[in-house]
Amino acid sequence: MKNDHKSDFRISSIERLKFYSQFSKYYRNKIIVKNLKKFIEEKDGKNILLYIPMNMEVNVTPLLNELRKLKNKEVYVPFMQGDSFKIVKYRLPLNKKKFGIKEPNNSFCRPKKIDIAIIPVVGIDAIGKRIGFGKGMYDRFFDRLNYQPTMVFTQLILCKSDKILSNNYDIQADYIITT
Incomplete structure (x- = not known):
């Protein structure tokens, strides 16, 4: 039953995000990027995902x-x-890969530790856990780390459920930056 609610919430959040991404995206992006930059400066993050x-x-x-x-x-x-x-160092050129996601070429340059992880979300549930696209890639990645960086979720508009939709392995934000 929880997974049905999670799936329904994911679908409605994606529809909201698609709508907003067509209309007020430019303005919202500028605000969020400005706040992310300020956050990184305040936290003095060196290695940033x-x-x-x-x-x-x-x-x-x-x-x-x-x-x-x-x-x-x-x-x-x-x-x-x-x-x-x-995680790989951000370098150009970018290549379109699985799910239409762009990536740099594979590299072997990894940091010892990520200070700040900035993570896109489709939505969050009542306790601030991430609802993503349903593949679980971020959840698996952070579960396999032997430390926890500061996690910042980003979203064009806040899509938040009033129900707990997450599983125990879903990642949780330390901070959420949206408009």
């Missing part, structure tokens, strides 16, 4: 490009591998 955005996600590309130019920051993104992903 970001993501290469899909259409309905917050467009963090300007932040990716700005951070990669800084000498005191290292920027990493997911590289899909099996049922999860590994």
Whole structure:
């Protein structure tokens, strides 16, 4: 029963995000990226996990490009591998892969530790746990780490359920940045 509610919530959240991504996306992206940049500066994050955005996600590309130019920051993104992903340094060119997601080429340059992980969400449940696209890649990745970075969820608009839809393995945000 919980999975039916989770699936229904995921579908309705994706529809809301698609709608908003067509209309007020530019303005919302600017606000969120500005707040993410401020957050990274305040927390003095050195090794940062970001993501290469899909259409309905917050467009963090300007932040990716700005951070990669800084000498005191290292920027990493997911590289899909099996049922999860590994993190690779953000480099151009990007190649379109499974699920239409763009990725840099595979690399062996990994940080010892990620300070801040910025993670896109489809929605969150009543206790702040992530509802994603249903593949569980982020959940598996963070479950396999032997430490917990500061986790920041991003979303163009807040899609929050008033019910607990998550499973015990779903990741939870330390912070949520949205408009």
